[in-house]
Amino acid sequence: MDERTKLVQAAGIMERMARLNQELSQSNLRAADLLERTANATPSILQNAAQQTLGQFTSDIAKAVHNGLNQPLGDFNRHVTDSVNHINSITHGMMQSQEQMTAIIRKLRWLVIGVLATMLLAIVAGSSLFWHYRNVIADNQIEADLMRAYNQADVRLCDGRLCARVDRADKRYGDYVIVKPRPE
CATH class of the missing domain: 1.10.287 (Helix Hairpins)
Structure with missing residues (x-):
């Protein structure tokens, strides 16, 4: 009933x-x-x-x-x-x-x-998930942009290091230049 x-x-x-x-x-x-x-x-x-x-x-x-x-x-x-x-x-x-x-x-x-109380709990849980996945999507967007740029770039390994093809006069590796690593 x-x-x-x-x-x-x-x-x-x-x-x-x-x-x-x-x-x-x-x-x-x-x-x-x-x-x-x-x-x-x-x-x-x-x-x-x-x-x-x-x-x-x-x-x-x-x-x-x-x-x-x-x-x-x-x-x-x-x-x-x-x-x-x-x-x-x-x-x-x-x-x-x-x-x-x-x-x-x-x-x-x-x-x-x-x-x-159940509705409030569902709203709180939904909001929490929304914010979490919003941040995950933002992080993945940055990584996707980086991967898109990487895929568009002409890169390869030169003696175990990453080299990129650039327009420069240094021709030690041919048209490729060693990419400078990030400072730690």
Whole structure:
């Protein structure tokens, strides 16, 4: 799988996580608003209802009302508990996805660093070889020019020494003159 595919997958995961996070946040806000309204309204409603009911009915009717409220409150508590459990499981999944994304990003970072280091090494090696062979070519050019001049000149050995044919009056070796050696 190439890096482009991994990046596209990573972007897709991040987009899904963002949508899920937004939906979760909206759900949390609605649940919190409902809880707050219920919590604020429940005591006064229950107190007023209890006072009126107790004032008007016997203790048996008050017990029936109390028992009637237990079931809706129990259902509400179960709904809140289920919502909290659902939120916790989604949050846990998002945290795992975030850890996976962090690991992928870390691996991609090391991959990019490795590729850049390899490219830098190749550039340095190429530059070094370029300069080396440039100098070798320059040296060989000098030698080639010398060999071309030597090949164009009329030279031979005279008693073990190099002689060249020149236009001079000294005719000891005929038209050839001994070449003076280099000083050491």
